[in-house]
Amino acid sequence: MSTTTGKAAESAKVQAGPGTAKSPAAGPKGSRRRRKPSLGMQNMAGWLFSTPFLVLFLVFMAVPIIATLVMSFTDFGLRNVTHPLDANFIGFENYTKLFSDEKFLKSLFNTAYFVVVGVPLTIFLGLAVAVLLNNGIDRARTFFRVGFYAPVVTTIVAVAVVWRFVLDPSDGLVAGLFSEVGLTAPDFLGSETLAMPSMIAMAVWRNVGTVMVLFIAGLQAIPTEVREAARLDGAGVWQEFKGITVPLLRPTMLYATVITTIGYLNVFEEPFVMTQGGPSDSTLTVSLNMYREGFNFFHMGYASAMAYVLFVVIMGITVLQLRLLKDNTK
Amino acid sequence: MSATNAPGAVSTAPSKKPGDAEPTDRIRKPRSLKRIFVYVLLSLGLLIMSAPFLWMALSAFKTTSELTASPPVWIPTEWTLDNFRDLLDRLDLPLYFMNSVIVAVLVTVSNLVFCSMLGYALAKLRFAGRNKIFGLVLGALMVPGNLMLLPLFVLMSKLQLIDSYAGLVLPFAAGAFGVFLMRQFMQSIPDELLEAARMDGAGEWYIFWRIVMPLVKPALATLSIFTFLGSWNNFVWPLIATNDPDKYTLPVALATFATDPNKAGGSNGMLMAGSFLIVLPVLVVFIALQRHFTQGIATAGMK
Numbered sequence: 001m002s003t004t005t006g007k008a009a010e011s012a013k014v015q016a017g018p019g020t021a022k023s024p025a026a027g028p029k030g031s032r033r034r035r036k037p038s039l040g041m042q043n044m045a046g047w048l049f050s051t052p053f054l055v056l057f058l059v060f061m062a063v064p065i066i067a068t069l070v071m072s073f074t075d076f077g078l079r080n081v082t083h084p085l086d087a088n089f090i091g092f093e094n095y096t097k098l099f100s101d102e103k104f105l106k107s108l109f110n111t112a113y114f115v116v117v118g119v120p121l122t123i124f125l126g127l128a129v130a131v132l133l134n135n136g137i138d139r140a141r142t143f144f145r146v147g148f149y150a151p152v153v154t155t156i157v158a159v160a161v162v163w164r165f166v167l168d169p170s171d172g173l174v175a176g177l178f179s180e181v182g183l184t185a186p187d188f189l190g191s192e193t194l195a196m197p198s199m200i201a202m203a204v205w206r207n208v209g210t211v212m213v214l215f216i217a218g219l220q221a222i223p224t225e226v227r228e229a230a231r232l233d234g235a236g237v238w239q240e241f242k243g244i245t246v247p248l249l250r251p252t253m254l255y256a257t258v259i260t261t262i263g264y265l266n267v268f269e270e271p272f273v274m275t276q277g278g279p280s281d282s283t284l285t286v287s288l289n290m291y292r293e294g295f296n297f298f299h300m301g302y303a304s305a306m307a308y309v310l311f312v313v314i315m316g317i318t319v320l321q322l323r324l325l326k327d328n329t330k
Numbered sequence: 331m332s333a334t335n336a337p338g339a340v341s342t343a344p345s346k347k348p349g350d351a352e353p354t355d356r357i358r359k360p361r362s363l364k365r366i367f368v369y370v371l372l373s374l375g376l377l378i379m380s381a382p383f384l385w386m387a388l389s390a391f392k393t394t395s396e397l398t399a400s401p402p403v404w405i406p407t408e409w410t411l412d413n414f415r416d417l418l419d420r421l422d423l424p425l426y427f428m429n430s431v432i433v434a435v436l437v438t439v440s441n442l443v444f445c446s447m448l449g450y451a452l453a454k455l456r457f458a459g460r461n462k463i464f465g466l467v468l469g470a471l472m473v474p475g476n477l478m479l480l481p482l483f484v485l486m487s488k489l490q491l492i493d494s495y496a497g498l499v500l501p502f503a504a505g506a507f508g509v510f511l512m513r514q515f516m517q518s519i520p521d522e523l524l525e526a527a528r529m530d531g532a533g534e535w536y537i538f539w540r541i542v543m544p545l546v547k548p549a550l551a552t553l554s555i556f557t558f559l560g561s562w563n564n565f566v567w568p569l570i571a572t573n574d575p576d577k578y579t580l581p582v583a584l585a586t587f588a589t590d591p592n593k594a595g596g597s598n599g600m601l602m603a604g605s606f607l608i609v610l611p612v613l614v615v616f617i618a619l620q621r622h623f624t625q626g627i628a629t630a631g632m633k
Contacts, residue, residue: 041534042455042456042457042534043456043457043458044457045451045455045457045534045535046451046455046456046457046458046459046460047451047457047459049447049448049450049451049455049534049538050447050448050451050463052443052444052447052448052504053444053445053447053448053504053509054448054463056444056500056503056504057466057470057504057506059485059500060478060482060485060500060501060503061470061473061478063481063485064477064478064480064481064482064485065473065477065478067480067481067484067485068477068478068480068481071480071481076480080484081483081484081487082487082488084484084488129372129375132368132371132372133372136364136365136368136372137365137368137369137372138365142620144372144376145620145624146616146617146620147376147379147380148375148376148379149616149620149623149624150379150380150383150613150616150617151379151382153559153563153612153613153616153623154383154563154609154612154613155562155563155580155581155584155608155609155612156563156565156581157563157565157581157582157584157585157588157608158581158584158604158605158608158609159382159605159609161584161585161588161601161602161604161605162382162383162385162386162602162605162609163382164588165385165386165389165598165601165602166381166382166385168598170398170400171397171398171399171400171402171598172402173381173382173385173402175400175401175402176401176402176404179400179401179402180401205378205379205382208379213623213624216624217624262472262474265474266474266475266476268476268565268566269565269566272585272589273585273588273589276589287476290476290479291479291566291570294479294480294483295483295570300480300484303480304480304481307476307477307479307480308477310474310476310477311473311474311477314474315472318472
């Protein structure tokens with residue numbers, strides 16, 4: 001790190017040659033004087049500044065994305081980790097197999113469940129907190145904001161471990177609350193019907209803060225004059241909310257919905273740590289399923305097909321959301 | 331700085347707001363019922379938000395009998411450090427801590443440098459292909475990380491980088507989010523300033539390093555916080571890219587410990603102690619720097 005800095009400072013001292021925009025690797029050379037910088041120079045500099053990112057992007061993102069697609073048409077298995085080129089092309093076999101694989105269909109359903117229930121709850125609660133914080137109170141805003149945002153920044157694995165304990169039917173926090181009112185707590189994570197809702201509760205708890213911050217920023221971008229004008233015209237609180245706040249928050253709503261949906265479609269850590277996908281696969285999500293097929297059983301071709309199905313679903317839903325929510329603005 | 335309101339925020343933690351609210355204010359203007367209702371509602375929400383943390387923190391100091399007591403005990407009667415001691419006996423936490431720190435620092439530094447470089451090029455340099463590269467960055471923002479895992483693992487195996495810091499760092503060495511953030515901030519730097527420097531014969535590298543970078547320090551701070559934390563909290567890739575327990579990062583070590591019945595043996599005390607040790611530094615840093623967090627999120631969200 002410091003070598004780069006040193007080099008830059010050094011070459012800068014030497015009257016900073018015109019084409020000083022070299023990649024960090026290149027040594028300082030060429031210190032001809034020139035008064036006017038040419039556009040060609042900027043062109044070159046632009047590419048040199050882009051190179052490090054582009055190389056990393058190419059090797060660790062673009063190539064793997066394409067490789068996943070290629071792998072999804074092969075029987076890529078454990079031995080291909082050392083001999084990738086020996087994998088056989090099997091056409092769409094992985095894909096056709098997927099849609100008759102009950103486990104996969106179940107994971108697809110579970111993921112959809114997670115998204116369909118979790119996203120609206122997260123968005124609604126995030127909006128509610130943001131509106132209350134922005135208009136309802138005049139003090140301790142930072143304090144509340146910090147409190148609601150804190151779960152977002154904490155290590156998900158640790159948090160999932162904590163929630164596992166919070167929901168523990170014998171010694172957990174929730175069990176304590178139940179017994180306080182004379183009830184026996186159900187085994188949340190051990191029940192096929194309750195495990196997923198419990199996990200959704202945790203996800204909502206964890207992600208409300210992100211959405212809240214987005215909405216607060218959106219609310220603060222609404223000019224106060226607009227509100228005052230509405231109030232002068234005799235708009236009530238609810239009318240103001242419906243007529244002004246909601247329409248003007250559309251872009252924020254769109255962004256918040258899209259990122260929350262993408263995040264939830266990828267849900268992995270929660271089931272991995274809290275339930276391992278159980279009981280009876282009731283919390284097995286697509287990502288967890290893919291991880292297991294790929295890295296526990298080394299059915300990597302099959303897992304790649306899963307990854308691509310998930311990718312296509314995510315893209316499709318994102319595009320759909322962008323369309324639906326954008327059209328409404330007009 | 332935010333440090334002024336941070337300590338207050340901690341000490342007043344989960345207590346109710348309306349009751350101990352400022353009395354002088356109440357005398358000046360009578361608080362409406364509605365406002366009190368909002369405070370109660372928010373306080374209740376905050377209590378729910380902080381309950382798992384409090385439960386974790388308290389449980390970490392409970393004795394085994396209190397951990398398994400039914401009905402559960404809320405506040406330990408005799409505070410003990412046994413859970414931490416047991417955990418440290420079984421889990422080499424300092425090692426995992428160092429692994430996490432090394433990886434997070436390397437990822438952060440490389441992101442600061444590389445994302446700023448591209449951010450500068452995209453914001454301030456006219457060059458052929460600029461728009462295409464920006465499109466690429468935006469596209470990269472949308473691709474879910476899970477899509478790359480399988481070939482990345484194969485690639486890293488081929489490069490013999492499984493169980494190495496390089497293997498943990500390289501895939502995250504330059505993120506699209508960082509480029510986007512830096513570009514947004516750098517666009518607000520006046521072109522005249524850079525033009526003047528160019529007229530004086532300054533090269534682009536000099537301009538970038540000596541003029542632009544100092545001007546975007548707040549953005550660099552925001553990016554550092556986000557990248558460091560993202561790396562610190564990252565789980566899936568370290569899980570895949572490490573087999574040797576000596577190279578585990580904190581979350582992987584904790585998860586492995588927590589999901590292996592032979593290791594944790596259902597000891598919630600040890601798990602709470604471990605969670606406490608991982609979460610506490612993050613929370614402290616967050617509370618100290620919370621302004622940068624919210625600013626960063628808002629910047630990314632507002633486009």
